[in-house]
Amino acid sequence: MKLRITFNYLKNKMLKNIRKMLKDMIKKKGGKGNINLKDRPKVHNPDGSISTIRSISFNEGGKEILVPSVIGDKVVSNKEAYSHYKQTGEHLGKFDSIEAADKYAEKLHKREAKLLYKKKVKETKKSPNPYFNLIKKMVRNSKKNRS
Numbered sequence: 001m002k003l004r005i006t007f008n009y010l011k012n013k014m015l016k017n018i019r020k021m022l023k024d025m026i027k028k029k030g031g032k033g034n035i036n037l038k039d040r041p042k043v044h045n046p047d048g049s050i051s052t053i054r055s056i057s058f059n060e061g062g063k064e065i066l067v068p069s070v071i072g073d074k075v076v077s078n079k080e081a082y083s084h085y086k087q088t089g090e091h092l093g094k095f096d097s098i099e100a101a102d103k104y105a106e107k108l109h110k111r112e113a114k115l116l117y118k119k120k121v122k123e124t125k126k127s128p129n130p131y132f133n134l135i136k137k138m139v140r141n142s143k144k145n146r147s
Contacts, residue, residue, distance in 0.1 A: 032093060033066070033090075033091050033092035033093040034089070034090060034091060035068065035090050035091070035092055037053070037108070037112075040052040040053055040068075040070065040112070041070060041071075041072060041073055043070055043073060043074060043075050045075075050116055051070050051075055052070060052112050052116070053068060053070065053092070053108050053109060053112045054068065054069045054070050054075055055067060055068050055069060055092055055105050055108070056069050056078050056081055056082075057095075057098065057101040057102070057105070058082060059098075063094045063095065063096065064094070064095045064096070064097060064098050064100065064101040065085065065091050065093075065094050065095075065101075066091060066092040066093045066094075066095065066101045066104060066105055067081050067082065067084070067085045067090070067091050067092060068081065068090070068092060069081040071084050092104070092105070092108065
């Protein structure tokens with residue numbers, strides 16, 4: 001009985017320490033943003049590209065704060081993005097340095113571009129013509145049968 005109590009006590013203490021370490025790591029690397037990145041608005045640019053997580057950063061209280069400049073269905077100016085942050089508190093993250101904020105912004109941009117590209121590829125693979133997909137399936141099956 002005593003062994004079980006000691007084990008549970010140690011397990012709980014260890015979990016508490018791990019949670020504290022993780023919180024400290026997040027603080028050092030930069031606070032996670034409070035915006036849902038999976039549901040960002042998409043703005044179609046004149047050059048044909050799509051913007052979802054265009055961002056700017058500014059220093060406030062010794063922290064570099066990364067905020068989106070795509071708000072609603074349009075790309076806004078830096079001043080408007082800053083005003084939106086002040087009104088809503090929405091941000092992509094808070095960092096100890098400009099370099100850390102820039103690195104995270106670049107990572108977000110690459111991730112979003114990859115996701116958009118995957119969605120585009122999936123959409124182009126699906127044909128609006130159901131016969132096309134049926135023929136494609138038949139050809140695939142006939143190739144399997146030949147092997």
